[in-house]
Amino acid sequence: MSKVKCDMAMSLDGYVTGLNQSLEEPFGEGVGQRLHRWMFEEAERHSEVLDDITAAGAFIMGRNMFGPGRGAWDLEWTGWWGEEPPYHAPVFVLTHHAREPLEMKGGTTFGFVTEGIEAALAQAREAAGDRDVAIAGGAATVNQYVAAGLIDELRLHIAPVILGRGERLFDGVGEIELRPVGDPWGTDLVTHVTYQVVR
């Protein structure tokens, strides 16, 4: 059965990005790889987690995650990831500004959805078939899906750092009960904990 899942790297104080994201600092001022060191420095030990993140049949992301622009599209912008993005699957970008689909190398196609989160999820489910749908981020998008009760599995990768500022997971989602799934585990650089949202 296909699931809607969401993997988020976050600080121990709940931030998934810092402040003032920019081209030079996509995770915000001074954050660099602090939330993602485990991915780079210990990729082998976390290979199952990493493989699973990229194994989804379709992805959904907010416009903020697709690029730094706002308002009307700069059609030169094709995402942060170069010619061959790491998704290798359809990616649905939530936006208020319509845009033609953008076919990249390696099987990634960016589609632009102006009808909201439920429409994007319906399109992603159809595109994914019997594979999972991944809510890729950022915080505002994930929080909308959490608040709407649309995520089956929330997989947190908690880095042992306190950022103190930025965009917070769970901001404004209201009171929610979750249930841990499986056993938490980790290394010096990350603790993995998976939750099911109790509806």
Add this chain to the structure above:
Amino acid sequence: MSKVKCDMAMSLDGYVTGLNQSLEEPFGEGVGQRLHRWMFEEAERHSEVLDDITAAGAFIMGRNMFGPGRGAWDLEWTGWWGEEPPYHAPVFVLTHHAREPLEMKGGTTFGFVTEGIEAALAQAREAAGDRDVAIAGGAATVNQYVAAGLIDELRLHIAPVILGRGERLFDGVGEIELRPVGDPWGTDLVTHVTYQVVR
């Protein structure tokens, strides 16, 4: 070697109490036992954790944790815990208002420290001898000790709930790096993760 440790039950979004704590709702409006269900419903499974919390040789707490009063002391107030508090050891209460020590049944003595967190820690260390010192709470007190780099082991007991409001652990402590200690583990009601603060 004696350690300074701190056990905190917190929500997944980082709150250790809700808003508007009162005599009737010491953990804040609507919070009840939501952060502590594991202690009550699964005490047996967490007995080592619980035994270790109470095994400290001395405790430190903020005035807010000792009672709901502010300003000059109401000398009738002897804490939330009745005649025999569960500490069975010296407890140092941080306050701006001097008060004579208060000897309770079962070995708990409340001492009142007006000289700040370092003085309280020195007194607690001396009282504890070669046993550990526990920073018992609440959030404001723990955050002061974390910010000052005075906690050796921070033991988080993360309940799978989102509270959305209240007093937050790590608020205002600045940027901090930690290191997970041992393996995280948990049940449906809690995830235990221990951190060492990297200095």
